[in-house]
Amino acid sequence: MDAHKATVGKVRSRIQHYYATKTPFRIYHGSTNSTRHANFDRDAIVDVSSLNHVLSIDAEKRTALVEPNVPMDALVRETMKAGLLPPVVMEFPGITVGGGFVGTAGESSSFKHGFFDRTVLSAEVVLADGTLVTASQSDNEELFEGLRGSFGTLGVLTMVEMRLIPLKQLVEVTYHPTFSIENAMGKLQYHTTSQQNDYVDGILFSKGLGVVVTGQLVDASPLPGLPVQRFSRPWNEWFWIHAKSLARKGIITKELVPIEDYLFRFDRGSFWMGMYAYKHFMVPFVWLTRVLLDYFMHARIMYHALHASGYTDRYIIHDIAFPAGNAGPFVEYVDQTFGTYPLWLCPLRRDGRSSMGHPKPFEDAVGGRQDAGVYDGEYISVGIWGPYPSSETEHVRANREIEAKMRELGGLKWLYSRVFYTEDEWWQVYDKQKYEELRKKFKASSLPTIWDKVKDRGRKEDFGTGLKGLLKRIVKGNSLLSGFYGIYKAVRGGDYMLKKTKSQ
Template sequence: MDRHKEAVERIRHRIAQFHQNKTPFRVYHGSTNSTRHANFDRDALVDISSLNNVISIDHTRKVAVVEPNVPMDTLVRETKKLGLLPPVVMEFPGITVGGGFVGTAGESSSFQYGFFDRTVLSVEVVLADGQVVHCSESEQKELFDGLRGSFGTLGVLTMVEIQLIELERHVEVTYHPVSSINGAMEMLQEEVARDSDADYIDGILFSHNSGVIVTGRLTDKTPSSTLPLRTFSKPWDEWFWIHAKSLSSRTTPTTELVPVEDYLFRYDRGAFWMGMYAFKHFMVPFTWLTRIILDYFMHTRIMYHALHASGHTDRYIIHDVAFPAPNAASFAHYVNNTFGVYPLWLCPVRKDGRSSMGHPKAFTGAVAGKSEGEAYEGPYINIGVWGPYPSSEAEYVRANRELEQKVKELGGLKWLYSRVFYTEDEWWEIYDKNKYDALREKFHASTLPSIWDKVRDHGRKQHFGTGIKGLLKRLVLKRDLLKGMYGVYKAIRGGDYMLSKKAKTS
C-alpha cells in the first residue's frame, strides 16, 4: 500500500500542476481494447500505466482491492488462489479493471450482475484539481455514479474495490440450437426470465436461420462419459465459436464441462471470430492446422496491437450495441439485410445497463409493451457486429452513419470503444449534456476532455516520419497486404502504439 500511496501522490502532483496552469491533459493507461484512433502527446498526459497491482484480496469479505490497470487474466489468477472469482469477467484477458469501470464492459453474466461497474464497491479517484477522493454508494454517491461510463472525463481512477463470488472449478456449458433471429431473441429472454441456476447466458447467430444460445452454470462436477471435458485455451483446441457452430445443426442441446478460466476467456483466441479475417487477408487457408501454427498471433493482445499499427479497423464494421430487448431482433434483421455480416454476438444485460453507458438520456421511443413517450426501464440485449466492409472512405462513413441512425431509432446505445460517426448535435440528442456538464463543473473537470472530445471521430492521423524511413512507411501503408504485414511486425516487435514520439532536437 505504501508503494500505491507514493504513486498516487506523484499522479496527484502532476494533475495539480496541470490544473494550476489551466492546461488540458489526457490520461495514459498503457493499453487499450478500443478501435478508435488515438495518439497521445507525451507532454500533455498523466501516465498511470504503473498502477497495475493487486493490493489485497479479503476472502472473508469476498473483496479485492486493485489498481486500475490490472488486467482480467491477472485478476482471475489472483482471486482463484483464494477460491474466489469476479462476478463479471470481460472475455479478453487484457481488458483492465479501470477500463471496465469507467468504460462499458459486460459479459455473459451481465444478465444477472449488470455491467462490470455494478460489481465495483468503491473507488479512489484523483479529481482534475488534484484532490484525492474515495467514493461509493454511501460516500460521494453522485460522483461514484457519475464515474460509470465517464471514460476518465471526471477524474483519474487510482484504486478499485471489487465484490467477488465463490469459485467453482468448471462451467457446465449447454449449447441450445436456434433456427431464426426471432427465435434466438426469444430464447435469450426466456432463459433470463426463467427461475434457473444459470450463471452465464449469451448467444451467437451464424446466419439468419442458424445459431446457438449458450448457458453456463458454475459447478464442481468432474468430467464423465456423459459430461465430457472441453478446453479452449491450448493451441490445438478449436476456437470457441467454431466449436459452437459445429453444434448448431443438432436438434437437441449439447452439454459439456469447461474449466472456468477456459470459459471466461473462450473468445480470446481469434478475438471472437475477427481472427478469421486475418487468414483471408493474408490468403492463408483457414484450417485447424494453420490455426495451430499461427496461434501466437491469434490472441487479442497481439491482434489489437497489429490492428492499430496497420489501420485495418478503418474498413471493418465494428460495433457493440445494447438495445431494449424487444427491439433487438429488428436490429439483427437490419444488419442481415443491409450488411450480411455474421456471426453476430448476443448478450443479455440487466435493466440498469443503460445508466452504465456514457450518461445517456432515457429512451422514450417505440418499444413493444411500452407507451410512446414513457421511459423504457426493461432489460437489454447487446448485439456485437464485427466484420469487413471493403469500400471507399466515403462509403464506409456513410454506412456507419446509417447504422448509427438505426441504432438511435431503436433506442440502442453503442459501447464507445469503437469509432463514433455521430455529429456533435446528434451525440447530444442521445446523451444528457446538462446533467453531465453539471457534474464536470461540480468536480472541477474542465481540464479533462469531455466524453464527446474523447470519442468523436478524429479520422486517422498517421505519422510517417521523414527521410527514407518515412517514404518506405508511406509506400507500405498504402498497400493492403503490406499494411497487414506491417501491423504484424509492429505487434511482434512490441513497444507503444499510442504515444506519439517526441521530435528530435539538435
C-alpha cells in the first residue's frame, strides 16, 4: 500500500496545481477501449496509468482492493489464485476496473449482478480540489452513486473495493437456437428468470437465425461425456462462428468451457469485427488464415490499429440498452434500414439505467403499451457493429438516425462509442440540473462534463509538414494503406493517445 499511497500523493499534487491555476485537465489511462476520437495533451493531463495493481484480496470476506488501471485479464488471474472470481467480467481482457466503474460496462452476468459498477463496494477518489475521500453506500453515498457512469467528471478514481464470488473452473454452456427476432427476445428474457443460470446473452446472425447462450458455473459437469470446448488458443474457432454452427443445427446443444475461455470468448476477433479486417485486406476468411493471423485478431491489437488507421469513421458502432419490450422493435428497424448482422443481445438488470451517465427516467411507450409512468423494468442491450462505407456526411446522417430511433424507444448508448447528438439533444436525455448540482457539491465544476468528454469532434489530424507530412496524407487518404498503417502502429506498440512533443 505504500507505493499506492505515494502514487496517489503525486496525483493529488498535480490536481491541486491544476485547481489552483484554474487549468482544465483530462485523466490519462494509457490505453482505451473507446472508439471515440481521443488525443491527449501531455501538459494538461493527470496520468494514472501506473495505478494498475491488485493491492490485496480478502478470501474470507470475498473482496479485493484494486487500482483503477487493472485490466480484466490481470484481475481474473489474481482473484483465481485466491479461489475467487469477479461477478462481472467484461469480454475484452484490456478493459479496466476503473473504466468499468465510472464508464459503462457489462456482460452476460449483468442480468444477475448488474453492470460492473454494481460489484464495487467502495471507491477512493481524489476530488477536483485535491481532497482524498472514500465513498460507499454508507459514507459519501451521494458521491458514490454519482460516480457510476460519471466518466471521471466528479473526481479521479484511485482505488476500489470490489465484491468477489467463489471460483468454479468450468462453465456449462447451453446453446438455444432462435428462429425470429421475437423468438430470440422471448427466449432471452425467459432464461434470465432461471436461478440456475449465471450467464445469459445472445447473437442474431440474421432475422431468422440466432442463438441464446446460457451458462452455469460448475466444477464438474453433472452430465457425463459433455465435450470440453476452448476459444483461447490460435487453432480454436472464434466463439461466434462456433455458436453459429451449433445454431444452424436447430437443436439445443451443451458443452463445457474453461472459465477463462468463457469470460474472454469474444477477445479473438473482437466479437466479429475481425472478420471485416479480412474482407478489407482481401484475405480469405477461413480457419487456416484465422490461425496464421491470430496475433493481430485480439482486442488490444485491434483497438490500437483502429485508432491509428482512423477506421472508427467507416463503421457503425453502438451498444444501446433498451427497455426490454423495445429491443425487438429496434432490431426490426436495424434489419430493415441497414441489414447489419450479427447483432449482440445482452440482458441487463433493472438498475442498469442508473449506471449509464446520469440519464433522465424514461416515461414513454414500452412494448407498444402507452401506460404513463416511469419505466422500471429490465433492459436488453443491442450491439450493432458493422461497416458503413460512405462519406463523412452520410456516416453522420446514418448514425444520427440511429440515435433518434434510440431516443424514441428509450434506449441509452454505452458511451465508449462516437456520439452524434447535438448538445440540446444530449440534455434531453441526461439530467443536467441534478448532475450539475452534484458537480457543484463536490467542487467538480472545473472538470469537463460528460458532454465535454464524449461530444463528437470529428477527425482533425495534424499530418505535419514536409515529406513526412505528405506521406502521411497519402497513406491516410487510401483505405488499404491506412489499414496497413494501423497494423504497423499496433505491432510497433507504444503510446497512441498522447500528442507527441516536438522533440519526439
